[in-house]
Structure formats: C-alpha cells, structure tokens
Amino acid sequence: MTSFRSRLLFALVSLIVSVLICLGLLxxxxxxxxxxxxxxxxxxxxxxxxxxxxxxxxxDMIRPQLKEMSETLSxxxxxxxxxxxxxxxxxxxxxxxxxxHEKIVRDILxxxxxxxxxxxxxxxxxYYYIVPFSKNGQEAGYVILSSPVNSLKKVNQQIWxxxxxxxxxxxxxxxxxxxxxxDQYMKPIEAATKVAFELARGNYKARVYETRSDETGMLSxxxxxxxxNLQEMSKVQEMQTDRLHTLIENVGSGLILIxxxxxxxxVNRTYKEIFHIHPEEYLYRLYNxxxxxxEIVKLVDEIFMKEVKVRKQLVLTVxxxxxxFEVYGAPIIGTNDEWKGIVLVFHDxxxxxxxxxxxKDFVAxxxxxxxxxxxxxKGFAETLLxxxxxDERALEHFLSIILKESERLQSLIQDLLDLSKIEQQGFQLxxxxxxxxxxxxxxxxxxHGKAAEKDIDLQLNVSQPIYINGDSNRLKQVxxxxxxxxxxxxxxxxxxxxxxxxxxxxxLIHVKxxxxxxxxxxIPRIFERFYRVDKAxxxxxxxxxxxxxxxxxxxEAHHGYITVKSQVGxxxxxxxxxxxxQ
Numbered sequence: 001m002t003s004f005r006s007r008l009l010f011a012l013v014s015l016i017v018s019v020l021i022c023l024g025l026l027x028x029x030x031x032x033x034x035x036x037x038x039x040x041x042x043x044x045x046x047x048x049x050x051x052x053x054x055x056x057x058x059x060d061m062i063r064p065q066l067k068e069m070s071e072t073l074s075x076x077x078x079x080x081x082x083x084x085x086x087x088x089x090x091x092x093x094x095x096x097x098x099x100x101h102e103k104i105v106r107d108i109l110x111x112x113x114x115x116x117x118x119x120x121x122x123x124x125x126x127y128y129y130i131v132p133f134s135k136n137g138q139e140a141g142y143v144i145l146s147s148p149v150n151s152l153k154k155v156n157q158q159i160w161x162x163x164x165x166x167x168x169x170x171x172x173x174x175x176x177x178x179x180x181x182x183d184q185y186m187k188p189i190e191a192a193t194k195v196a197f198e199l200a201r202g203n204y205k206a207r208v209y210e211t212r213s214d215e216t217g218m219l220s221x222x223x224x225x226x227x228x229n230l231q232e233m234s235k236v237q238e239m240q241t242d243r244l245h246t247l248i249e250n251v252g253s254g255l256i257l258i259x260x261x262x263x264x265x266x267v268n269r270t271y272k273e274i275f276h277i278h279p280e281e282y283l284y285r286l287y288n289x290x291x292x293x294x295e296i297v298k299l300v301d302e303i304f305m306k307e308v309k310v311r312k313q314l315v316l317t318v319x320x321x322x323x324x325f326e327v328y329g330a331p332i333i334g335t336n337d338e339w340k341g342i343v344l345v346f347h348d349x350x351x352x353x354x355x356x357x358x359x360k361d362f363v364a365x366x367x368x369x370x371x372x373x374x375x376x377x378k379g380f381a382e383t384l385l386x387x388x389x390x391d392e393r394a395l396e397h398f399l400s401i402i403l404k405e406s407e408r409l410q411s412l413i414q415d416l417l418d419l420s421k422i423e424q425q426g427f428q429l430x431x432x433x434x435x436x437x438x439x440x441x442x443x444x445x446x447x448h449g450k451a452a453e454k455d456i457d458l459q460l461n462v463s464q465p466i467y468i469n470g471d472s473n474r475l476k477q478v479x480x481x482x483x484x485x486x487x488x489x490x491x492x493x494x495x496x497x498x499x500x501x502x503x504x505x506x507x508l509i510h511v512k513x514x515x516x517x518x519x520x521x522x523i524p525r526i527f528e529r530f531y532r533v534d535k536a537x538x539x540x541x542x543x544x545x546x547x548x549x550x551x552x553x554x555x556e557a558h559h560g561y562i563t564v565k566s567q568v569g570x571x572x573x574x575x576x577x578x579x580x581x582q
Contacts, residue, residue: 008182008186009178009179009182012178012182013175013178016171016174016175016178017171020167020170020171023167024160024163024164024167027163028156028159028160028163031159031163032156032159035156035159039127039147040129043075043127043129043145043147044129044131046069046073046075046145047129047130047131047143047145048131050066050069050077050079050131050133050143050145051131051132051133051143052133053065053066054079054133054135054140054141054143055133055134055135055140059079059087059088063088066079066088066090067090070090070091073145073147074147074148075145075146075147076089076090076091076101076145076146076147077089077090077143077144077145078090078101078105078143078144078145078146079141079142079143079144080105080109080141080142080144081140081141082139082140082141084106084109084142086102087141096126101146104126104128105128105130105144108128108130109130109142126146126147126148127146127147127148128144128145128146129144129145129146129147130142130143130144130145131143131145185216188208188216188217188219188220189216189219191208191209191220192208192216192219192220192223194206195207195208195223195224195227196223199223199226199227199230202234204227204230204231204234205227205231206227207224207227208220208223208224210224248266248268249268249269249270250269250270251268251270252270253270253345253346253347253348254268254270254271254274254275254344254345254346254348255267255268255270255271255343255344255345255346256268256271256282256343256344256346257341257342257343257344258287258300258341258342258343258344259340259341260339260340260341262286262287262288262304263284263285263286263287264282264283264284264285264286264287264290265283265284265341266283267279267282267283271346274318274323274346274348275318276318276319287300288300288301293314293316293317295314295316296314296316296327296344299312299314299327299329299344300329300342300344303329303330303331303342304342307331307339308331309328309329309330309331310327310328310329310330311326311327311328311329312326312327313325313326313327313349314327317524319561319563320523320524320526320527320562320563320564321350321524321527322524322525323348323350324348324349324350324352324353325346325347325348325349325350326346326347326349327344327345327346327347328344328345328347329342329343329344329345330342330343373405373406373408373409374405374409376401376402376405377402377405377406377409380398380399380401380402381402383398384398384399429470429471429474429557429558430471430472430473431469431470431471432469432470432471432472433467433468433469434467434468434469434470434472434475435465435466435467436462436465436466436467436468436500436507436509437462437464437465437466437500438465439472439475439476439479440460440462440479440498440500440509441460442476443476443479443480443483444458444460444483444498446480447483447484447487450487451487451496454487454490454491454492454494455492455493456487456490456492456493456494456495456496457494457495457496458483458487458496458498459495459496459497459498460497460498460499461497461498461499461500462499462500466500466502466507468507468578468580470558470578471558474554474557474558475554475558477550477551477554478550478551478554478555478576479498479509479511481547481548481550481551482511482551482574482576483496483498483511484547485547485548486511486512486513486515486572486574487513489513489515489516489572490513490514490515490516490571491515491516494513494514494515494571495513495514496511496512496513496514497510497511497512497513498510498511498512499512505579505580506560506577506578506579506580507577507578507579507580508575508576508577508578509575509576509578510573510574510575511573511574511575511576512571512572512573512574513571513572513573514570514571515571515572516568516569517566517567517568517569517570517571517572518564518566518568518572519568520566523564523566526548526564527548527549527551527552527562528549555576555577555578558578559578559579560576560577560578560579561577562574562575562576562577563575563577
C-alpha cells in the first residue's frame with residue numbers, strides 16, 4: 001500500500017509539474033511577446049517623431065534637441081541622407097564600435113531596399129529601427145534609432161522570476177493539498193487492505209473503523225460485512241469439523257481414508273487401538289507399504305481396479321491374536337465423477353466369532369474333556385462291581401485311577417469356574433503393593449520338587465526388590481500356570497529361567513524355557529480355550545487347555561499384556577508386561 005501511495009503521489013506531482021512548466025513557458029513567451037510589441041510601438045513612435053522633426057527643421061537646428069532626446073530615450077540616433085551618408089550620429093549607447101554600427105546599418109539598408117524599412121533588426125543585442133523621412137515631398141534620408149536590449153533582458157528576467165516564484169508557490173500548495181487529500185482517501189483504503197490481509201490469513205475477527213459515508217465508507221462497511229459473514233461461516237465450519245472429528249475418532253469401528261494417489265490421509269483412534277500402531281507408521285504413506293496384511297492390500301487393489309463397493313470378512317493376525325474383521329471398502333466419488341479416494345471401515349467381530357465358536361467348541365471340548373475321566377471312572381467302577389473288588393491289589397489300583405481321574409475332572413471344572421468368574425463383568429482385583437521378588441521366590445519354591453524329578457534347572461534371576469500394584473493371588477496364578485507349562489514342555493535336563501526387567505514405564509516378567517517350542521503359525525492360537533500345542537503330552541500331564549486363557553485374562557485385568565517368542569526345538573519365552581502406574 002505504501003508503494004501504491006508513492007506511485008500515486010509521484011504521478012500527481014509529475015503531472016502537476018509538467019502542467020506548471022508548460023504553463024510557465026507559455027506565460028513567459030506571452031509576456032515577452034507583449035513587452036516586445038510594446039517596445040516596438042514605443043520605438044516606432046519615437047522614430048516617427050524624429051522623422052517629423054527632420055521634415056520641418058534642418059539638422060543643424062535640431063541637433064541639440066536630438067542629442068537630448070538620445071540621452072532621454074537611452075537610444076542612439078543616426079540620420080543618413082538619401083545617399084546613405086551620415087548627417088548626424090549621437091554617439092554609441094551600447095557596447096558596439098562605430099564601424100560595426102555603420103556596417104550593421106548599411107547591411108540593414110541594403111537588405112531592405114525592396115521592402116518596407118520600418119522594421120526592427122536585432123544585432124549585437126541592439127534593436128535597430130529605420131524609418132525614412134522626406135523634405136518638400138521628396139525622400140531626404142533615413143532615421144535610424146538603435147536601443148540596447150538590456151532593459152528587455154532585465155524585464156524578461158523579472159517575468160521569469162515572477163513566474164517561477166508564483167508557479168513554485170502554487171506547486172508547493174498543490175502538493176500539500178494533494179498530500180492531505182491523498183492521505184484522507186488513502187487511510188480508509190489502507191485500513192481496508194490490512195483487514196483484507198488479516199481475513200486472508202484466517203483472522204475473521206478483524207474489522208475496519210467506519211467514519212465516512214462516501215465510497216471509502218461503503219468499502220469499509222462492505223469489508224466488515226464480509227468479515228462477519230466469514231466469521232459466521234468459520235464458526236459453522238469449525239463446529240461441523242469438530243463434530244465430524246469427534247464422530248470419526250469415537251466411532252466403534254476402525255476407519256482409514258486413502259486419497260486418489262494411494263496415500264493414507266486419515267487413521268482414526270479405534271484403528272490405532274485395534275492394530276496397536278502409531279500414526280506415523282501409516283499417515284502419508286502408500287497403502288501397499290503401510291499395511292502389513294496382504295489381505296487388506298488385495299482388498300484396496302480390488303476397489304481401485306473395479307471402482308465398486310466391497311464387503312469382506314478377513315481373519316488378521318494382530319500381535320499374538322487372530323482377529324476377525326468385517327471390512328467395508330467404498331470408492332469416494334466427487335462431483336463430475338471425480339475420483340477422490342477410498343474409505344475403509346473395519347468392524348471388529350472377533351468377540352462375535354469367538355462367542356459363536358465358543359458355543360460350538362464348548363460342548364465338543366467340554367464333552368471331550370469330560371468323556372475320558374467319566375468313562376474311566378465308570379469303566380473301573382463296573383469292573384470293581386463285576387468282582388474285581390475282591391482282589392485287593394486290583395481294587396487299590398482301580399481306586400487310585402478313579403481318584404486320579406476325579407482330580408482331573410475337578411481341575412477341569414475349577415478352571416472353567418475360574419475362567420467364567422474372570423470373564424464376568426463384575427470381576428475385581430484385590431489390588432495391593434506387591435514385592436515381585438518375594439512373590440516369585442514363593443512360587444519357585446513350589447516347583448523345586450517337580451523340577452528335581454525331571455532334572456530341570458529352575459532359576460530365579462531378580463537383582464533387586466521391585467514393587468508393583470496388583471492382586472497377589474491372581475499374579476501367583478499367572479506365574480504358576482506359566483512355570484507349569486514351561487516345566488511340562490521342557491525335556492529332562494533342560495532349563496527354566498524366571499527373570500524380572502525394570503523399565504521406565506513397565507515391569508517385565510520373563511519365563512524362559514528350553515523346551516519343544518511353538519510353531520510361529522500356532523502362536524496366535526495358544527491363548528484360546530482348550531487349544532493345545534502338543535495334545536498328547538498336555539492331556540497326559542493333566543492339563544485342561546485353559547491355563548493360558550486364564551493367564552491372558554488375568555494379565556489384561558492388571559492393564560498389562562503378554563507376548564511370546566519361540567523357536568521350535570529351542571524353547572519359548574513368555575513375557576508379561578505390567579504398567580508401573582495403573
């Protein structure tokens with residue numbers, strides 16, 4: 001805006017200066033011509049008066065008067081006869097010699113023989129005026145009146161001085177008035193421009209101060225109306241954006257938005273929580289690089305190629321779990337059939353699938369697990385009733401088998417009751433501060449006998465006391481199940497190590513063994529109910545297939561999680577992550 005003001009003032013000043021210069025030149029020339037014309041008329045009258053005197057008097061009689069007239073008029077009077085001989089010369093007035101004066105007179109006379117002689121010639125800054133005179137009706141000679149131009153130059157200088165001073169004063173006054181007028185009209189425009197810049201930056205609270213009722217006032221009023229409208233629109237847009245953001249972030253399904261180039265632009269909170277990812281792993285990356293599951297990439301490829309809606313059920317591995325999703329993908333088509341991108345919605349139906357599968361598996365698994373001990377008890381009871389009870393050795397053997405199967409049946413029922421209780425909505429922990437070192441020491445003591453029977457080296461690696469908040473009985477149950485599995489699946493002469501790692505935000509409990517290991521494909525399923533890696537060994541050891549399911553639920557009840565690393569034939573490491581602040 002400052003440059004605009006400068007350009008405007010420069011243009012106005014240039015225009016005014018040009019007009020004043022042209023006006024000054026015109027006026028100067030007019031004044032000069034006016035003065036010259038007045039001087040010419042004066043000289044002409046003076047010369048004609050001298051000529052009249054010469055017509056009636058002789059030169060000798062009027063010689064004194066002519067000299068006096070020469071001094072009075074500040075002019076040189078020269079009289080020539082008709083043969084161009086000098087009759088009278090009052091002497092030099094200007095700075096010109098007599099020879100030059102005579103030569104100039106001769107030149108003028110010779111050049112004007114055929115023309116009117118009453119004209120003026122300017123030579124050596126002297127005006128020459130020649131007028132003929134006559135006696136008795138005959139041409140007697142010429143009167144030459146020469147005047148210096150010093151007075152003309154002086155008058156010319158005075159004229160230009162007056163013009164320059166007056167026009168200069170006018171220029172200054174006009175410039176000052178122009179500055180005032182420009183400032184008066186530029187200030188509202190500058191204020192409106194600043195507000196317009198603020199509106200362009202998004203500051204819709206900016207306003208212009210309205211003080212005038214002319215066009216600039218109308219401009220300020222219009223900009224204020226625009227600012228108020230933009231502010232209202234901004235509020236509505238912010239409200240709609242907040243509502244949309246709240247809806248997207250809190251919707252119960254995972255949502256991903258992919259643009260037309262294949263870059264991921266939006267990932268909502270539910271998706272991050274389901275897949276345990278960080279935004280930087282997905283945002284502004286190509287979908288085929290960001291998605292770790294080939295099934296999702298294939299689904300997106302299908303939508304891009306066919307440009308149709310797709311609905312599929314996918315089973316995806318997330319960390320150590322297999323989750324079921326109903327994935328809905330649809331292309332985003334804008335106005336004029338413009339391709340905008342793709343939206344993906346992930347509905348987590350894992351719990352529904354689990355409930356459905358649980359209903360199917362529960363009867364099969366429980367009936368299968370109950371069938372063996374019940375069949376054994378029934379068979380041995382019938383055998384005893386058929387007469388085997390009279391044999392004391394057979395009676396004792398059969399009764400021990402019946403007791404063992406009864407204990408197995410009781411263990412299975414107890415695990416089912418525990419799992420059912422843990423999964424109930426009202427399940428609560430008895431939280432207290434626990435010394436992990438002391439707790440692990442008590443648990444390890446319980447397994448020394450079993451480890452000695454299999455010649456397994458059972459070690460506890462805790463360097464210092466570590467305290468966490470939790471339910472000691474439930475944590476014992478978690479550790480007992482993990483160590484029991486480690487001892488069960490570790491061959492004779494193996495090693496089982498329990499260690500604790502204290503990190504900044506978590507406490508990690510590692511249960512590491514050198515057992516048979518777990519295939520990578522089976523790891524996501526080991527926390528399912530009744531799932532066994534080695535079914536024969538697990539059943540022979542009295543396992544129910546519910547231990548790891550109970551462990552997972554109890555760890556999650558403590559706001560933690562469990563991870564598994566394993567290699568077939570080399571061993572397995574279960575790591576329980578407990579947060580320090582719950």
